[in-house]
Amino acid sequence: MSLPDFFCLHSRTNRQRALLLLGTTCGLTLLSTPAFASEDDVITRMEKEMSRLQEAQAHVQQEQKEINHDMAIIRAELIRHRRAATPSQALNTSASKTVKSAPISRITQKTAHAFPVPSGSDETKTVSLQSNHTPTVLEPFVVGTPHSATARRDEVSLSPTGKSLVDIGPSSQLAVVGRRSEDISSRFAENGVGPHSRETVGAQAAGALGDHGVFHFGPVSIILGGFVDTSAVLENRHVASGTFNYWQDMPYPNEPRYHTNNFDGSARYSRLSLMARGNIDPERVISGFFESDFGAGAVTTDPYESNSYSFRLRQAYLSYDDNRNGLHFLGGQAWSLLTPGRIGIVPRQESLPETIEASMLAGQTWARQWQVRAVKDFLHRRLWAGLSIENPATLYDTTGFTNNNGSVALPNGGTATIGENGVGLTNDTTNFSNEISPDVIGKLAYDPRWGHYEVEGILHFPHDRVTIGHTGHNNTAIAGGGGGSMILPLIPSKLEIRLGGLAGWGVNRYGSALLPDATLNAQGAPAPLFGVQAQAGVIAHPNQRIDVYGYFGTQRVGKSSFSVNGTPYGYGNTGYSNAGCLQELSSLSCTANTRAVSEITVGAWWRFFKGRFGTVEGGTQLAYSRREIWSGIGGDPHTSMSQIFFDFRYLPFQ
Template sequence: MGTVLASGPLLLCLGAPAMAAGDEASLDALEQQIARIQSEQKALQKALVSVQKQIAAHRSVAHAGGAAAHHGLAAHQLASLDAADHEAGIAVHSADHEEEAGVHHLVGGRFHTGGPDAQPVFGGADDTPTVESVVGHRAEDVISRLAENGVGPHSRETAGAQAAGALGDHGVFHLGPVTLILGGFLDASAVESNRHTASGTFNFWQATPFRNEPRYHTDNFEGSARYSRLSLMARGNIDSYSTISGVFEMDFGAGADTTDAYESNSYAFRMRQAYLAYDNSKENFHFLAGQAWSMLTPGRVGIIPRQESLPETIESSMLAGQTWARQLQFRFVKDFLNHRLWTGLSIENSATLYSTGSFSNGTSDGQVIIPGGQTVTVGSSGVGLTNDALFPNEIAPDVIGKIAWDPHWGHYEVEGILHFPHDRVSTLGSGQNHTAVGGGGGGSMILPVIPHKVEVRLAGLAGYGIGRYGSVLLPDATLKANGAPSPLFSLQGTAGIIAHPNPLIDVYGYFGYQQAGRSYFSEGGQAYGYGNPAYNNTGCYTELSGNCAAGSNIHSVMEATIGAWYRFFKGRYGTVEAGVQLAYSRIHAWDGNGGAPDTSLSELFMDFRYLPFQ
């Protein structure tokens, strides 16, 4: 068929009259013939792909119990690859996509594409297609072979996908064997709250005022474009089985000493993510090195970057009780059973968050004086190219392990972490190091109630010394009477339901909770530690009273929120969307002398966002 279709236009070319020099009519006729040939070639390519899909569909039905199951795809899914492309997140070029992505060509008897999207690969032992690459509705969210779990990679272009570091499917450039992919968005967000927290759309719940502070009694409006984001991904195929990629992601979320909130609002450029990833689909091995979302962060499919399960909130701190961090790590992942069982080990940067406010300050930052007079060093201020933030003493990195399971319905994870708080207790002429052992475990699940339309998300983490992995940033540890670290119990969890009633609208609702334990002692009539019942809370209900220790002894934070996104422009120029979110938080302090005070925070978030690469 290809010979007949191609030879007809070719004979026309050969039979064209000889052109005299300057014969414009002949040149025009030849150009028209070239255009017709190109058009017929495109039609032939579309026809070939369509025929191959039909053959694959029929054969996959015949082998439904064998080969199709082996590749993790049901027979009816193979028969409707085009329809599943958008809804299930498995990107297979349809005829409409072929013109945009590039011309297909035969390599070794298999169809490939010049563009970055995944392709069905034909020519196996039984001629059934495998999926060479699977993407989260965007061509660069590539990981070789993922099992269909009803949840899948990010199948929609949501704020949550962008928060997870996903990139768009526009802005793709090819430099030799390397593909460069631009991502990010321009963001204009604002919040109206019933308390003055001065933190913008990023909630720092521990700074929420109690009734003794004037800020408790004033409303606040604040808006900014500082969370606009820019990302760049470079990806190259080493061979037919392995891919290497590098990701940079930045925004303007940092505040420098020169930030001027009255005039220029010049927030500082900051690094969100910067990592390299290597994926080998033959050995089913995956490696990541650099700064990325911690492996403790819940995922959507497998254990891979850019598929983290994060709430779609406008709120930049995401949600109270959400487990996450972005930090340096070296991650090793292996998958089994046709990409349904995943195991991962990650060595990640450690940063113990101490509560030492009840102790006297030492001679330098990071030092406190315990009742016996010894100096305890828990960290040091940054020097050189770092800023003045406190960098804690750390004897070892955090060690994180995770197992993920992707059956045909849902995504399920269990995880564990080991953490080692470390300090030094000194007297004149001598000293002693102390190391504690902390850690814990948890898990998450995504239940696709209506696959790719409605899903329920549940996640939780509990243990000792791991409070900083929750959005509230409750402390990891305080000090014992001898100055040794005392890891605090930590509990955090989230639950949410997310609906996509149509391609233009996302609706969500979440509940989050996080709490910290207590560790304290008293000596010489003074109270020390965290959550001490002898702390003075008598003035927490009286404006301008200074007798309120509640703010530095938070017991728990609860947040309930609902919101929606609406995409009112969408095309080759990108996507423009608007979002609105209502949030209510309740903060409870540990009980002390004067009771257990609490406070609350009500917020209305608004956002306009332009995603030029989606």
């Protein structure tokens, strides 16, 4: 390291410290100055001096952060050479020696300088970085702003701006994963989309980890995440679901709650997450992730006394990553493989809306459920292929039938058993469908230099048993569909468009609106319903503290029905009456089988406090939803709902 380089590096910090000293001296002088001016003048001067001191302190902290960051790169280079060196080539780590590292293939001018190692270290005093070798990238234990990569796949940016790039070889990618607060595999997307910024609400919904709450116990790291949340909604219809929209319950004018406004607020979506992760070796990592909140509604929950919402399991899974061979496995409860992503097929990088409402968005494809997933990446993590078997469920609609605890009376005198209310440790007020096989889901994800693209498919097998007299038989239908998603970074890190959708038979439960998957035919066999769901969004990040978004989503379902002796059965039967839907407390029926749900929403988040104490943010959102029904006697009137959401959130680990 040359003396000019050394003094160039430190002169900035020394100047800032001198400014701090000068400002402090000026401040003390003001305090000791005789009262030659008014008290207001003295206070004004003191406030100005305090402002200058704070600005100077911020500059010093930023410079120190950059120095620590650059020192970490040098330590990583030393570690790599020590491991690779033979006994005759071993580095002399005496504090009185100077070590020259092997060259580096490409590094920006800023990080190409040599940096000193703090006194007391057993490492070299100076290191010279040149060309032609690839260093292992090691970040400080506490990582601040999420990073982005913008060049080649074997390059990673270690600066918040993405300007300081260093090459890393495939053998060194996981050498430091155990000491990071995020997975290094999510840092290789040079698609202009990049990984979730952990500050965005979409990342928080996906299960973002913190960067402050990182603890190391030998080879195992414990990483904390989560937030304290208080949200509320004001709506022009009374739908008793809080900030979780249940669109199928959107009332018609025949119900008095259609004509009343409703306000509901809760802290029940406050969240806690934890990850334990350890390196088996520099290429293999095993981790376990757990996330929970209070979004459940046990039968003892009420809003009148203690608001004791149940502790809810959101995610709990283990994962194994072999970066050398490009193999990735996951087992447990996690976001379904059908959920759109941002980078390859990587956990906690799901592309979820930035909305406040807990149900996210009508038309959004998602589920959180048990699964066993295997993924292989190709072409230096540009192409990913995944296969998952996931816990099945079928949402049946039995309009027109008599349904008693999952036993459905058929017009031919038989009984179709489609499920049973929970027993033992399951919810005894919920009907669990009879399933014969897990859902089988496959996905391909591609990350070129611009954008992220996915295609996917699913097979689902609705199953029941029909009993006539004292004999019966089983019925299994084959359902499924396909879809995809994409993210288009119009202005990388500033403005992006998200598109996604899914279409098929018997897969409607994977949409936020929870439209039915199937009904029954005249013989009692499952009759899968066709459905389509789609969403589009524009998300902007004008600066590091503000996010603005707008989305449109829709979900639609087909119909399947029949009539016996003039009695209508099935879903969407034109013989059902909708004649009473528009008259309050009408004596006429309003069957109202939902045909479509659509939502348009806009909102924004503002991070108004951010520092070592974490992040405090607030958001607001406007939403308009519309529900349409299948035509029957009396036509097919629609209903709608307008809402405004508010949210304040404290993220201590961000």
